[in-house]
Amino acid sequence: MKRAPGAIRIHPRFSWRIGHRLLPPLLLLLALGLSACQSGPDTDRLSFYAFGTLVDITLYPAGVHDLVRIESELSADLAIMHESWHAWEPGSLGRTNQLLVTGAEFSAPPSVLPLIERGQELERLSDGLFNPALGRLIAAWGFHQNEPQGPPPDAQTLQALLVNPPSLRDIERDGVRLRGQHPELQLDFGGLAKGFAVARSLDRLRDLGVQYAIVNAGGDLMTLGQPPGRPWRIGVRDPRGSGVLAQIELSAGEALFTSGDYERGYDWEDQRIHHVIDPRSGRPSEGLLAVTVLHPDAALADAAATTLMIAGPEAWPALAQQLGVEQVLVVLPDGAVELTPAMESRVTFQQERIPRLRAPEAEPPPHAP
Amino acid sequence: MTASAVAVLRRWRWGDALVLALAGVLVASSFALVYAPGWYRMGSFAPGAGPTHLVITQAGAASQMVPLTASRRLQVSGVAGITEIEIEPGRARCLRSPGRQGICEGAGWLERPGDIAVSLPNRLVLQVQGANPIFDSMHY
Amino acid sequence: MTHETPDRMNRRIAALAALAMGLQIIETAIPSPMPGIKPGLANVITLIALLSLGWRAALAVTLLRVVGASLVLGTVLSPAFWLSLVGGLAALGILAPLVRLYPRHLSALGLAVPAALAHTLGQFLLAWTLIIPHPQLLLLLPPLLLAALITGVVTGILSLSVLADPRIQRHVRPIPPTSPGSPISPG
Numbered sequence: 001m002k003r004a005p006g007a008i009r010i011h012p013r014f015s016w017r018i019g020h021r022l023l024p025p026l027l028l029l030l031a032l033g034l035s036a037c038q039s040g041p042d043t044d045r046l047s048f049y050a051f052g053t054l055v056d057i058t059l060y061p062a063g064v065h066d067l068v069r070i071e072s073e074l075s076a077d078l079a080i081m082h083e084s085w086h087a088w089e090p091g092s093l094g095r096t097n098q099l100l101v102t103g104a105e106f107s108a109p110p111s112v113l114p115l116i117e118r119g120q121e122l123e124r125l126s127d128g129l130f131n132p133a134l135g136r137l138i139a140a141w142g143f144h145q146n147e148p149q150g151p152p153p154d155a156q157t158l159q160a161l162l163v164n165p166p167s168l169r170d171i172e173r174d175g176v177r178l179r180g181q182h183p184e185l186q187l188d189f190g191g192l193a194k195g196f197a198v199a200r201s202l203d204r205l206r207d208l209g210v211q212y213a214i215v216n217a218g219g220d221l222m223t224l225g226q227p228p229g230r231p232w233r234i235g236v237r238d239p240r241g242s243g244v245l246a247q248i249e250l251s252a253g254e255a256l257f258t259s260g261d262y263e264r265g266y267d268w269e270d271q272r273i274h275h276v277i278d279p280r281s282g283r284p285s286e287g288l289l290a291v292t293v294l295h296p297d298a299a300l301a302d303a304a305a306t307t308l309m310i311a312g313p314e315a316w317p318a319l320a321q322q323l324g325v326e327q328v329l330v331v332l333p334d335g336a337v338e339l340t341p342a343m344e345s346r347v348t349f350q351q352e353r354i355p356r357l358r359a360p361e362a363e364p365p366p367h368a369p
Numbered sequence: 370m371t372a373s374a375v376a377v378l379r380r381w382r383w384g385d386a387l388v389l390a391l392a393g394v395l396v397a398s399s400f401a402l403v404y405a406p407g408w409y410r411m412g413s414f415a416p417g418a419g420p421t422h423l424v425i426t427q428a429g430a431a432s433q434m435v436p437l438t439a440s441r442r443l444q445v446s447g448v449a450g451i452t453e454i455e456i457e458p459g460r461a462r463c464l465r466s467p468g469r470q471g472i473c474e475g476a477g478w479l480e481r482p483g484d485i486a487v488s489l490p491n492r493l494v495l496q497v498q499g500a501n502p503i504f505d506s507m508h509y
Numbered sequence: 510m511t512h513e514t515p516d517r518m519n520r521r522i523a524a525l526a527a528l529a530m531g532l533q534i535i536e537t538a539i540p541s542p543m544p545g546i547k548p549g550l551a552n553v554i555t556l557i558a559l560l561s562l563g564w565r566a567a568l569a570v571t572l573l574r575v576v577g578a579s580l581v582l583g584t585v586l587s588p589a590f591w592l593s594l595v596g597g598l599a600a601l602g603i604l605a606p607l608v609r610l611y612p613r614h615l616s617a618l619g620l621a622v623p624a625a626l627a628h629t630l631g632q633f634l635l636a637w638t639l640i641i642p643h644p645q646l647l648l649l650l651p652p653l654l655l656a657a658l659i660t661g662v663v664t665g666i667l668s669l670s671v672l673a674d675p676r677i678q679r680h681v682r683p684i685p686p687t688s689p690g691s692p693i694s695p696g
Contacts, residue, residue, distance in 0.1 A: 045432070047427075047494070054487070054489065054492055054494065056426075056494075056506060056507075058505045147469055149469075219507070219508055219509035220508070221506050232506070233505050235483050235485075235504035235506075236508045236509070237508065237509035239509075243481055244481065247504070256508050262472070265470070266470065292508075350481075382613070382614050382615050382616045383614065384615040384616075384619050385616050385619035388615065389619075389662075392623070392661070395626065395654065396654045396658050399650055399651040399654050400655075403648060403650060404648070404651065
């Protein structure tokens with residue numbers, strides 16, 4: 001057998017001279033293939049301050065989006081929405097409030113009209129528990145400022161506010177023309193605006209060509225698309241601490257909103273005063289620490305989370321059914337967790353928890369004889 | 370194949386047995402020492418259970434990753450003031466932060482992967498993570 | 510100093526380095542508890558180079574394979590690069606005293622096992638002191654050493670089998686060489 005000088009026979013059957021030509025391209029292919037096996041985060045994260053809170057955008061896959069452009073467009077959009085819908089600073093909502101109390105007919109600013117329409121529908125569905133017309137009540141508790149503070153309203157003030165409470169039924173609507181019919185009517189869309197803002201931001205991302213993303217505004221989030229091959233992995237923070245309470249996997253177009261007593265509020269003489277005011281009592285709601293709602297409609301999820309918190313530990317399952325939300329998780333003051341059967345299959349608890357299942361069909365309706 | 374197997378066996382030396390025995394002792398003792406409870410504080414940790422670094426995300430800036438190794442204190446300045454962070458091996462906490470409600474401090478020690486503390490006035494999120502970031506987004 | 514022409518020597522070194530690079534690249538697919546710390550499959554080539562071509566060849570093969578593999582994988586000057594460099598040099602470092610016992614007291618197996626252990630231990634120490642000085646990293650050391658032991662045995666057997674090939678045997682000589690330029694085996 002002839003061998004070229006310098007050839008080495010490594011194995012009798014492996015002819016080095018042929019292998020010597022195949023080896024480099026083989027190695028290259030192998031290396032390229034193997035470099036694809038490198039693992040690492042497959043998403044880009046953007047975070048910026050907008051809409052009065054920390055906004056966190058997750059984009060999939062990593063490295064393909066113009067992050068600078070996305071951030072600037074989203075924050076510009078959210079700034080406009082924040083100003084338009086602000087409950088106490090000048091803006092479209094502020095002007096609307098001024099015009100509503102005059103009792104005269106006027107044209108609704110286009111940014112505010114969808115909120116009013118949706119709000120009226122939700123008020124009907126919730127039998128008035130969701131009431132965005134109680135801006136004066138909320139302001140009385142000190143929430144119409146950046147850092148809420150006391151003193152809380154005294155008994156007489158509260159009494160006066162509850163005598164003839166306004167609601168969205170006191171707005172006469174004819175197309176885009178509105179007329180207010182209650183002198184104390186003041187709109188505050190705190191429990192609805194974020195849902196709208198998150199959904200709009202997703203639309204904006206879609207316009208920018210993004211296929212798979214999560215928009216997270218102050219912890220409340222919604223997904224756009226789902227990465228091929230895996231669900232979105234969301235960690236749920238324990239409302240009473242820092243740990244991860246649970247993990248939820250989301251697919252395309254699902255919103256996750258939580259209302260809690262730890263979000264906005266202050267302490268007054270050993271009492272926790274939080275921003276979710278029960279329209280029936282005029283005071284911060286009691287009985288539930290937090291409510292989490294999962295639903296494809298972000299505005300509904302936002303409103304339902306607030307409304308179910310007001311409903312309280314007994315009535316929330318029935319009200320959830322009434323509102324059309326099936327996936328709900330609530331946290332009670334003692335740390336116990338209750339959830340609907342539909343939610344139970346979505347949530348994986350990280351900490352040792354034995355949640356209780358609550359299903360509205362299993363319970364007698366609240367007004368049964 | 371048998372020819373080369375025989376050739377291989379014929380090449381063993383007594384030194385090989387010694388080397389193998391020593392290597393075996395080395396590997397076995399490494400298991401015994403490192404996993405024995407109470408040895409050098411290592412036995413109390415389960416492998417991979419604790420977080421390995423702290424991720425500081427400040428709105429408008431790139432995330433910073435700080436390894437949770439030595440004990441130290443960090444200061445991060447934001448629009449509302451200075452947030453002080455205390456780091457110890459395997460955990461971190463928000464020591465002091467502007468904001469009347471004390472939400473950041475109230476989160477306590479962040480010691481499990483995923484634990485999070487937020488300072489809204491300073492637009493800051495502190496999250497401890499293990500080797501791989503597990504969550505695409507945190508809901509709170 | 511060798512009975513090879515420099516040209517032949519270089520070609521052999523290049524060929525061996527290419528093989529070693531291939532092995533190192535394949536190794537990246539093996540999952541490791543600490544990314545970058547690998548059992549050291551490519552050491553079989555280093556060992557064969559050392560025993561058949563001498564120290565300079567072994568060093569050249571090691572350096573070429575480390576740099577070459579990192580160029581292909583895109584890890585030049587990254588922690589993975591330094592880890593593989595330290596691993597390769599540590600293996601060579603422990604072979605230095607041990608190779609004097611070859612071939613009378615130790616076979617290639619008795620060289621490969623310490624080389625693999627030194628490779629992994631060197632990588633671990635670099636990772637632990639400079640890259641991630643985390644106390645919990647120590648927990649990874651025992652399984653890494655076990656993997657290295659197994660790899661050492663495998664590479665040792667592979668080396669034995671390669672070196673037993675009569676075509677290679679002609680180039681194998683005891684180290685240090687008895688006199689410059691003298692072929693040892695009858696050929």
